[in-house]
Amino acid sequence: xNNSARYAKDHPSVQAMEKAATPMAGRSLWxxxxxxxxxxxxxxxxxxxLGLVVLLAIFGPMFxxxxxxxxxxxxxxxxxxxxxxxxxxANGRDLFVRTLIGARVSxxxxxxxxxVSLVIGVLWGATAGFFGGxxxxxxxxxxxxxxxxxxxxxxxxxxxxxxxxxxxxxxxIGAIEWLTMARIVRGQTLTLKEKEFVEAARATGxxxxxxxxxxxxxxxxxxxxxxxxxxxxxxxxxESFLSFLGLGVQEPLTSWGVLISEGAQNMETAPWLLFFPAxxxxxxxxxxxxxxxxxxxxxxxxxx
Amino acid sequence: xxxxxxxRLLSAIPTLLVVIVVAFFMMRLAPGGPFTSDRxxxxxxxxxxxxxxNLDQPVAMQFLTYLGNVLQGDFGPSYKIRDFTVTELxxxxxPVSATxxxxxxxxxxxxxxxxxxxxxxxQNGAADYAVMGVALAGITIPNFVTAPLLTLLFAxxxxxxxxxxxxxxxxxxxxxxxxxxxxxxxxxITLALPQIAIISRLMRGSMIEVMRSNYxxxxxxxxxxxxxxxxxxxxxxxxxxxxxxxxxxxxxxLSGSLVIEKIFNLPGIGRYFVEGAISRxxxxxMGVVILYATLIVVLNLxxxxxxxxxxxxxxxx
Numbered sequence: 001x002n003n004s005a006r007y008a009k010d011h012p013s014v015q016a017m018e019k020a021a022t023p024m025a026g027r028s029l030w031x032x033x034x035x036x037x038x039x040x041x042x043x044x045x046x047x048x049x050l051g052l053v054v055l056l057a058i059f060g061p062m063f064x065x066x067x068x069x070x071x072x073x074x075x076x077x078x079x080x081x082x083x084x085x086x087x088x089x090a091n092g093r094d095l096f097v098r099t100l101i102g103a104r105v106s107x108x109x110x111x112x113x114x115x116v117s118l119v120i121g122v123l124w125g126a127t128a129g130f131f132g133g134x135x136x137x138x139x140x141x142x143x144x145x146x147x148x149x150x151x152x153x154x155x156x157x158x159x160x161x162x163x164x165x166x167x168x169x170x171x172x173i174g175a176i177e178w179l180t181m182a183r184i185v186r187g188q189t190l191t192l193k194e195k196e197f198v199e200a201a202r203a204t205g206x207x208x209x210x211x212x213x214x215x216x217x218x219x220x221x222x223x224x225x226x227x228x229x230x231x232x233x234x235x236x237x238x239e240s241f242l243s244f245l246g247l248g249v250q251e252p253l254t255s256w257g258v259l260i261s262e263g264a265q266n267m268e269t270a271p272w273l274l275f276f277p278a279x280x281x282x283x284x285x286x287x288x289x290x291x292x293x294x295x296x297x298x299x300x301x302x303x304x
Numbered sequence: 305x306x307x308x309x310x311x312r313l314l315s316a317i318p319t320l321l322v323v324i325v326v327a328f329f330m331m332r333l334a335p336g337g338p339f340t341s342d343r344x345x346x347x348x349x350x351x352x353x354x355x356x357x358n359l360d361q362p363v364a365m366q367f368l369t370y371l372g373n374v375l376q377g378d379f380g381p382s383y384k385i386r387d388f389t390v391t392e393l394x395x396x397x398x399p400v401s402a403t404x405x406x407x408x409x410x411x412x413x414x415x416x417x418x419x420x421x422x423x424x425x426x427q428n429g430a431a432d433y434a435v436m437g438v439a440l441a442g443i444t445i446p447n448f449v450t451a452p453l454l455t456l457l458f459a460x461x462x463x464x465x466x467x468x469x470x471x472x473x474x475x476x477x478x479x480x481x482x483x484x485x486x487x488x489x490x491x492x493i494t495l496a497l498p499q500i501a502i503i504s505r506l507m508r509g510s511m512i513e514v515m516r517s518n519y520x521x522x523x524x525x526x527x528x529x530x531x532x533x534x535x536x537x538x539x540x541x542x543x544x545x546x547x548x549x550x551x552x553x554x555x556x557x558l559s560g561s562l563v564i565e566k567i568f569n570l571p572g573i574g575r576y577f578v579e580g581a582i583s584r585x586x587x588x589x590m591g592v593v594i595l596y597a598t599l600i601v602v603l604n605l606x607x608x609x610x611x612x613x614x615x616x617x618x619x620x621x
Contacts, residue, residue, distance in 0.1 A: 145319050152559035153577065153593050157327060160581045161334040237446050244448045244563060245578055257448070264452035264567065268460050278449045285444040 033222075036298040043294025046287035053284055057103035066094040068101040069252040079272065086276040089259075090266055098254050099277050105255040106236050106281070109169055113235035114228055116174025121181025122224065128182070129189025140186065143179050152176075155238070159247040169248065173238045177231045184223050192216050222299035229292035233285045240281065256281040309609065316601040323597040324590070328370065331586050332363050338383035338584045357383065370587075374594070380587040384580070390591035393576055400470055401572035404564065405557050407492045412499035412553070417546060419500070420507025421534060424542075427512060435504055442501025447560055451494040451567045458490065465489055468569040491568045495560050499553055506549055511542040540614060547611050551604035558596055 037043060061068060065083070071091055080087045086095035128139040155172045162168045192198060192215070201211050240257025242248035249255040256277050263274030339353050354360040358369055373380060379390035423435040459467040471484045514520065515538060523533045562574040573592055580588035 145322060152562070153596065154326065154330070156578065156581050157330045157334075157589070160584075161330055163335075233444070240446065241448065241559075241563065245566065246582075247578075260449060260452070264448075267452055267456050271456060274452055274456070278453070282445050282449065286440075289440065289444055 030218075033295075033298040037294055040294040040297065042290045043298075046290035046294075049283065050287040050291065053103060053280070053287070054107060057100055057107055060100040061097055061104070064094070064097040064100065066097055068097045068254070069093065079270070087270065087272045089262060089273055090270075093252075095259075095273060095276060098259060099256075099280055102254045102256045102259050102277060103280060103284075105166070105249055105253065106239055106257070107284075109166065109173065109239040109255070110232040110236040112170040113173035113177065113238070114231045116170055117177035117181055117231055117235075118224070118228060120174065121178035122185050122220075124178065125182035125185025125187075126189050126220075129186040129193070132190070136186070140183075143182055147179055152241075155242065156245070156247060159242060166249070169239060169242070173235045176238065177234060181224070181227055181231070184227055185220060188220050188223055189216065192219055226292060226296045226299060229288055229295055233288040233292075236281070236285065236288075305609070305612070309605065312605050312608070316605075319601060320594070320597055323593060324371065324374070325367075327590055327593045328367055328586075329363070331581075331584070331589055332366075334584060338586060357381075370590070374590075379591040379594075382580075382585055382588045384583045384585040384588070390587050393588060394573060394591055394595060397571060397573035397576055399473060400570050401561055401565070401574060403473075403488065404491050404495060404570065404572065405554075405561055407488065408496035408499065408557055409554065411492060412496040412503055413546070413550075415496075416500040416503025417507045417543070420504040421511050421539070421542070423504065423508040424511035424515065425530065425534070432508075436508070439501040439504050442497045443505070447494045447498060448563045448567065450497055451490070451564065454490055454494055455567075468567070470568075470570045491564050491570060494567075495557060495564045498560070499556065503546060503549070503553070506545050507542065510545045511538060514538045514542045517541075544611065544615050547607055547614060550607045550610075551600065554603045555600050558599070 066072075071093055072088060076088065076090065086099060089095055089098065124139060124143075128136045155176060158172045159168065195215075198211060198215050201215055206214070236256070239248055239255060240260065243255045243257030244261045246261075249258055251258075259277035260274065260281070263271075263277060267274045338357075339350070339359075345353075351360065358366055361369070370380070377391075379394075382388050382390055382393055385393060419435045419439070423432040426432045455467050458465045466487050469487060471479055471487045473484075476484045515533075520533060520538060523537050528536070558574075561572060562578055564570070565572040565574040566578070573595070576588055577592040579585075580592065
């Protein structure tokens, strides 16, 4: 054996590795994910379009020519024009502003319901996964039972019971979507707990708090973020579904579901009442889908 | 297998009980009752009505009475639709919902798996991109958007199909089979579209995976044609994820039918449910919820049994 390589760290190949490694900045999981995400054209375009829709929803109504509840008696079912860009509805209200207000409500329900489902799902899943044993069994059994319930029906009953306020809608829709989140988080926690790098961290004396902070949470974040981008469109759909059945947002406030339902009633005489809100909703849902797919490709280490 | 089936049916009892308890008490929490109206009735009459339907008793007593009746197969009278029992109403609506729902399910399974297999065999080819593009649209666009759009296209702008309405099995002789079938086309297609999309994606994914496995390579080395490989070897393995999706698919079709029945004005169970919930028709809502929960439990069980037959790795326990 060569004398100069008595210790492993002196071995030429290790030195070469060190030399090669030093100039390279450390690339974390998130740096990698960002690079992959930036390369995904569909996802990046969707981010831009979605950003525009969100900006329009927030600021559009402030600068629009009419208020969403202004009634113009001579504009009954008016076709799109300079004054009414998207036409006017059966009550003579400006559809452009109403579509943007609808976007506000639909997006708000989408985000808020997702946050509700995130909080419940992560707490439930992490608790079950972390403690394991009987607690895990009981908690997951409850999830199984809830899974087999016709949940839509309970949400409908819930909306009838508590009236149709936006807050109830956030909670009711969030309450349907947390089940899958809980399962995903539990599964991830279980596998992460047994991973070698967690064991290594434990062996080198990293405190449990730091293990959770530095190793469990960052690895949990990927799947959770991916699943979140999938829940948001579902929540938007659920809200529109309820509004379509007349159980959601009430007049004069509106949402895409309400507008589509009104559009469907007037589609023979004024099809644009259906086209504009349906188009906005479809574009938004497509965007979330592409972003979700992009994030999954970017964050899922299995597909590298 | 028999033992397993029995066990599963037994374990469905607590699930159904949870459904009944939650639905029952949630409905009672709703403000207003089935007999509240704008017109105020004399107190004596209100008391009489309440006594007739046991509404004057404590809620817990009402629940036990209801549960006892349900166990004997008596779902009570509808509170809102006079002179009809819940069983009668459900039996009226069931043929409508079942016709639409089952046809959609069958269409979705066959068309969805055909498209999925096609896309998988032509992976990254034109057919693949076409199928997956349409599937993405099918998943993203909800049926309360596709339904009015298709109606506009096929029933309003072109007079090919009726816009809405139910002809009914009994009217076939009078109005002819073609009228009956035409009235079904739009509801079935709009209800099936999202499921076709999901199933074709599912099938494509599992088919691609199966086609990469060793035994398929062996089959190909033996000189079997692509079609024979798919038919004899790949399909069975690739269908496994599809079968386990059938339970959720049924649930999705059931909730989708709420919208479809409203749009196409079909007298099915979904309509009874929504209208019943709004008008506080306690018994009718309970009846529909119990029926749907039972359906989901049974279909999940069937899916698991079929899975065990298809996949030798699955052990029923």
